[in-house]
């Protein structure tokens with residue numbers, strides 16, 4: 001089955017509102033129908049960027065799993081929905097490493113997003129030590145078992161899952177296309193184990209980790225890679241435009 005590619009830039013804690021809107025102005029018209037293209041911005045830039053974007057998806061980088069309450073500094077899914085946000089990254093390795101996200105909290109975030117008809121972009125991936133120890137497949141399956149627990153098959157089929165080996169993030173040391181394909185195939189198989197053939201066929205799986213204009217085409221040629229989650233190379237207009245032009 002043909003899955004529409006999805007390419008998302010994750011800006012992390014970069015770009016002021018002015019920088020974000022300038023980027024949207026420079027890139028929005030180049031987002032073409034061959035794929036879904038988007039950028040994930042800081043909470044502060046979401047509203048302005050989203051109002052400006054006609055073609056790009058403007059995604060959040062995180063959310064809280066509760067509807068509202070005494071959670072100082074947090075942003076709820078209904079708050080994102082109110083300003084028209086449709087996609088949200090959850091479980092990025094930086095949040096897992098530095099801000100205490102776990103498979104359990106990520107699972108709650110996925111549920112809350114799905115309950116609000118939004119699309120989670122669920123990140124998983126192994127550390128360098130786990131990779132070196134040959135534990136990649138075990139880690140991928142465990143993270144998915146926890147993060148995707150107790151959802152419905154149809155819900156999972158509409159999600160995006162980003163496989164990002166942590167050792168490849170921001171290092172310039174990207175996974176080989178064979179390794180990336182192999183791991184994305186494991187992701188798809190785990191979705192099949194948990195939610196059946198149809199969910200596995202439909203779910204879109206991204207590779208992330210030092211993706212750039214020079215290697216996007218080789219990743220996109222892999223049968224189980226439906227897109228990319230891109231950090232550094234999504235920050236410059238030229239580079240993101242270049243990537244969009246190479247994804248058909």
Ligand SMILES: O=C[C@H](O)COP(=O)(O)O
Nearest residue numbers: 010169170209210231232
């Ligand atoms: O979410 C994006 C990833 O962390 C990848 O970042 P990178 O493209 O800078 O390696």
